[in-house]
Amino acid sequence: MGGKKFMGTDSVKYEDAEYAIVPIPHDSNVSWLAGAAKAPQAIFRASEELERYDFDTGANVSDFKFATLDPITYDKIKETVERVMGEGKIPISVGGDHSISIPILSLLPEEISILHIDAHMDMREEYRGNKLSHACALYEASKNHNVVHAGIRSGCEEELENARQFSNVLANYRDSEAILHDLGENVYITFDVDALDPSIMPATGTPEPGGMGWLDANRILEDICREKNVIGLDFVELRPQEGFHFCDATVAKLLMKSIIYLES
Numbered sequence: 001m002g003g004k005k006f007m008g009t010d011s012v013k014y015e016d017a018e019y020a021i022v023p024i025p026h027d028s029n030v031s032w033l034a035g036a037a038k039a040p041q042a043i044f045r046a047s048e049e050l051e052r053y054d055f056d057t058g059a060n061v062s063d064f065k066f067a068t069l070d071p072i073t074y075d076k077i078k079e080t081v082e083r084v085m086g087e088g089k090i091p092i093s094v095g096g097d098h099s100i101s102i103p104i105l106s107l108l109p110e111e112i113s114i115l116h117i118d119a120h121m122d123m124r125e126e127y128r129g130n131k132l133s134h135a136c137a138l139y140e141a142s143k144n145h146n147v148v149h150a151g152i153r154s155g156c157e158e159e160l161e162n163a164r165q166f167s168n169v170l171a172n173y174r175d176s177e178a179i180l181h182d183l184g185e186n187v188y189i190t191f192d193v194d195a196l197d198p199s200i201m202p203a204t205g206t207p208e209p210g211g212m213g214w215l216d217a218n219r220i221l222e223d224i225c226r227e228k229n230v231i232g233l234d235f236v237e238l239r240p241q242e243g244f245h246f247c248d249a250t251v252a253k254l255l256m257k258s259i260i261y262l263e264s
């Protein structure tokens with residue numbers, strides 16, 4: 001069966017971990033196709049097949065201290081991530097749809113900048129009567145945080161107006177230098193995998209043509225993780241599909257790369 005832990009096994013005991021992988025199998029707040037709740041298990045299962053040694057950086061992820069928690073429900077997100085941060089660990093949450101980021105972002109002190117990597121702005125105040133929709137993931141947080149959006153290629157006038165009102169930055173994902181300039185020193189990264197082009201990431205609920213390539217995603221993660229103090233990340237909106245297991249592997253590897261980039 002497999003798929004219970006990132007990389008199949010913890011590299012250290014949870015108490016000693018610097019990175020806590022938090023599975024959040026939740027998808028009741030999507031607008032189109034559900035299924036993202038199956039992502040944590042699919043990502044962990046795919047991660048078991050990855051080499052620990054990373055060819056690009058020459059690092060071995062098992063040299064770094066990570067441990068996976070048991071899956072949590074939506075109502076436990078806030079207390080779990082708060083506890084992990086209070087223990088001085090970096091939470092890497094694995095959704096689930098993008099609504100799982102809302103309680104996490106609500107925990108962040110105001111001085112934390114948010115890097116939002118996504119095809120969609122997610123800046124609606126509410127969507128189809130639901131303020132906790134994945135289409136609203138960044139709205140509340142934008143009121144009192146510096147938010148930089150990258151990869152965006154879909155949104156409505158209301159979202160653009162909201163982003164302007166809260167002084168959000170719409171960045172070019174290829175321009176790391178500008179993004180580094182626009183972010184403060186301490187950064188939280190929320191990564192919706194539909195930021196990637198549907199040609200490499202078809203397994204997502206709301207695909208949008210014209211997105212990032214694999215190397216683009218790595219470059220932005222590497223540059224931000226190296227240059228800033230990243231206090232947490234989440235990866236959301238993978239919707240595993242039969243025959244598209246390369247998408248599970250893609251997210252698993254992004255997660256592995258993030259840990260390596262944070263260490264370098």
Ligand SMILES: [Mn+2]
Nearest residue numbers: 119120192194
């Ligand atoms: Mn999205």
